[in-house]
Amino acid sequence: MSRDVHKTQETQDDARAEWKARIRPTLLAAVSLCLIVAALLLSLPDALHPASEGRLRSASLSSAAQNADTSGHAEGIADVSETRDGQAAGPAQGSEQKADKSQAEEADSRAAAASSQAPAASEETPPQASETSSSRPALVRIRIVVDASSGGGGLLADTSLTFEPGASAYDALVGTGLSVNAQDSVYGIYVSAIGGYAADPSQSSTSGWTYTINGADPGRSAARAELSDGDTVRWTYSY
Incomplete structure (x- = not known):
């Protein structure tokens, strides 16, 4: 069994x-x-399945709308967080602004007091312009005449030149551009010839060049005779 x-x-x-x-x-x-x-069936052309294409498009649109809603919601959250942060920082910033405002008002009051005590500046001569003009040295304009008429040479020069302050009668002579022969002596620089006209001791003991400033004899060497604006220097040759 x-x-x-x-x-x-x-x-x-x-x-x-x-x-x-x-x-x-x-x-x-x-x-x-x-x-x-x-x-x-899935690989068939889209023309054979219009309904499926419509469904795909609607699905894509709905997904895009969902993404937009999601991003908008996220931005709203970020805005709310920023607003909260701004509200939190508001009191501190407000106190700082009040402190700055009080300091600015105090500075303005001090400036107003100082301006009320300071004398009013002239509109014609601003302070900056006066300081600039005082820092620059004023130029001097000199007239130079070189006369060799006694030696038959006539006027060798008659011109006006501009120099910086401190220029001497000898500087004015050199400024004419004429040839100058000069030597150092115990009395200072001695000009022996100008423009080819030199002293001739055989003719006269006073032969040579002399100079004047505004018609007067300075009584010192030409290199030590300082000129002023508007002076006239005359060099005269004696044969």
């Missing part, structure tokens, strides 16, 4: 194994066929 039961069990197991061996490949083939058909 047990042997028959055992054989019956084996027969049932063999039948199940045979059924699985036959049915499983068929099921797999059917599933594969369904997958292939689905792939073909």
Whole structure:
């Protein structure tokens, strides 16, 4: 009896194994066929599926709207946070602004008091202009005459030149551009010849060049005779 039961069990197991061996490949083939058909339907042109295209577009629009709402919500949160930060920093900034305002008002009051005590500046001569003019040295204009008429040379020069303050009668002579021969002496520089006209002791003991400033003898060397604006220096040759 047990042997028959055992054989019956084996027969049932063999039948199940045979059924699985036959049915499983068929099921797999059917599933594969369904997958292939689905792939073909998805790969068809969009013209054959206008409804699906509309659904895709509506889906994309709805996703874009959701993204916009999300970004707007995020920006709103950021604005709220910034507003809260500004409200938190408001009292501190307000106190700083009040302190700055009080300092500025105090400085303005001091400046107003100083300006009321200071004398009014002249509109014709601003302070800057007066300082600039005082820092610059005023130039002097000199007239130079070189006369060699006694030696037959006539006027060698008669001109006006401009010099810086401190110019001497000798500087004015050199400024004419004439040839000048001069030597140092115990009395200062001695001019022996101007424009080729030199002293001739064989003719006279007073032969040579003399000079005057505004018609007067300075009584010193020409290099030590300082000139002023408007002076006239005359060099005269005696033969």
